Amino acid sequence: MSIIQTVRMRSAAAGAPAAGAGAGDDAVALDLRGVQKTYDTPGRPQVEAIRHLDFSIRRGELVCVVGPSGAGKTTLLRSIAGLLDLTAGEVVLDGRVVSGPPEGMAVVFQEYGRSLFPWMTVRQNIELPLKEKGIAKAERRAKIDRALEEVGLTEAGEQHPWQLSGGMQQRVAIARAIAFEPSVLLMDEPFAAVDAQTRAELEDLVRKLWKDLGVTVLFVTHDIDEAVYLGERVIVLSNRPTVLMEDVRVDLPAERDQLTTRSDPHFGELRGHVYELIQQAKRGVRPDAPAASSPQEA
Numbered sequence: 001m002s003i004i005q006t007v008r009m010r011s012a013a014a015g016a017p018a019a020g021a022g023a024g025d026d027a028v029a030l031d032l033r034g035v036q037k038t039y040d041t042p043g044r045p046q047v048e049a050i051r052h053l054d055f056s057i058r059r060g061e062l063v064c065v066v067g068p069s070g071a072g073k074t075t076l077l078r079s080i081a082g083l084l085d086l087t088a089g090e091v092v093l094d095g096r097v098v099s100g101p102p103e104g105m106a107v108v109f110q111e112y113g114r115s116l117f118p119w120m121t122v123r124q125n126i127e128l129p130l131k132e133k134g135i136a137k138a139e140r141r142a143k144i145d146r147a148l149e150e151v152g153l154t155e156a157g158e159q160h161p162w163q164l165s166g167g168m169q170q171r172v173a174i175a176r177a178i179a180f181e182p183s184v185l186l187m188d189e190p191f192a193a194v195d196a197q198t199r200a201e202l203e204d205l206v207r208k209l210w211k212d213l214g215v216t217v218l219f220v221t222h223d224i225d226e227a228v229y230l231g232e233r234v235i236v237l238s239n240r241p242t243v244l245m246e247d248v249r250v251d252l253p254a255e256r257d258q259l260t261t262r263s264d265p266h267f268g269e270l271r272g273h274v275y276e277l278i279q280q281a282k283r284g285v286r287p288d289a290p291a292a293s294s295p296q297e298a
């Protein structure tokens with residue numbers, strides 16, 4: 001997906017207030033209520049991607065989503081981002097039903113190379129959505145400075161993306177997202193295309209930003225270790241059509257680092273548990289499967 005789509009996402013109008021909004025829970029940033037998505041392409045068989053998803057994310061939480069390949073992770077993310085029409089249910093962001101790309105959301109995609117404009121400097125790339133939002137120049141400058149500092153790229157502002165490493169480019173994409181000060185930051189396998197060492201650094205950057213800025217993060221990944229290392233919760237999806245396998249609470253200490261956390265026996269237990277859930281999901285075990293009938297009933 002391109003930055004153009006990302007920028008448009010941010011500038012479109014927010015949806016209508018959700019039923020019960022106002023009396024709602026201020027602590028909930030994102031609420032999925034009975035979300036269903038079936039792709040219905042004329043001339044092609046229907047694809048039921050999401051059968052039923054209900055979960056919420058509290059303000060300031062960092063939640064990861066994992067699931068087997070083809071489970072519907074991207075469909076889920078695009079549904080939350082207001083890029084797909086749902087078949088049923090609703091996504092509620094800050095008490096408002098998402099009916100198109102919402103104002104308070106920013107997305108970081110895997111393909112940093114395609115999401116940054118190569119002819120613009122790093123600062124100009126970060127500035128673009130701020131301009132779209134109508135923020136005055138002095139304030140834009142301050143927000144860009146802070147975002148660059150947060151991602152450790154203060155010196156790179158006048159460079160172009162193609163002059164930077166892949167990891168640095170992804171930092172620029174993250175800086176652009178946080179400069180915008182979204183209510184919810186969606187990250188779609190953002191580190192899948194970088195080397196292992198850079199990936200570890202970027203994971204630590206996400207934890208740091210999350211703590212510094214208090215932003216709510218929904219992070220989709222294929223990587224079970226990454227999900228457990230980063231998240232306060234890991235939402236495990238079933239195979240397609242998707243339902244929730246389990247919402248796993250990651251009760252590891254808030255202070256995490258690559259060495260200590262990953263060698264914590266409890267990290268190993270959590271990792272093993274999520275791994276086992278994914279293996280079950282791949283075998284077709286799912287919570288909504290009808291219970292096997294007893295011989296008497298057969």
Ligand SMILES: Nc1ncnc2c1ncn2[C@@H]1O[C@H](COP(=O)(O)OP(=O)(O)OP(=O)(O)O)[C@@H](O)[C@H]1O
Pocket residue numbers: 039041047048049067068069070071072073074075076240
């Ligand atoms: N535009 C579309 N039209 C029809 N079917 C689609 C469309 N997009 C996705 N699908 C189907 O929906 C299902 C879920 O796809 P999705 O890309 O959301 O899964 P995923 O979990 O992100 O996959 P992966 O782990 O491989 O990235 C798949 O069967 C896919 O083929």
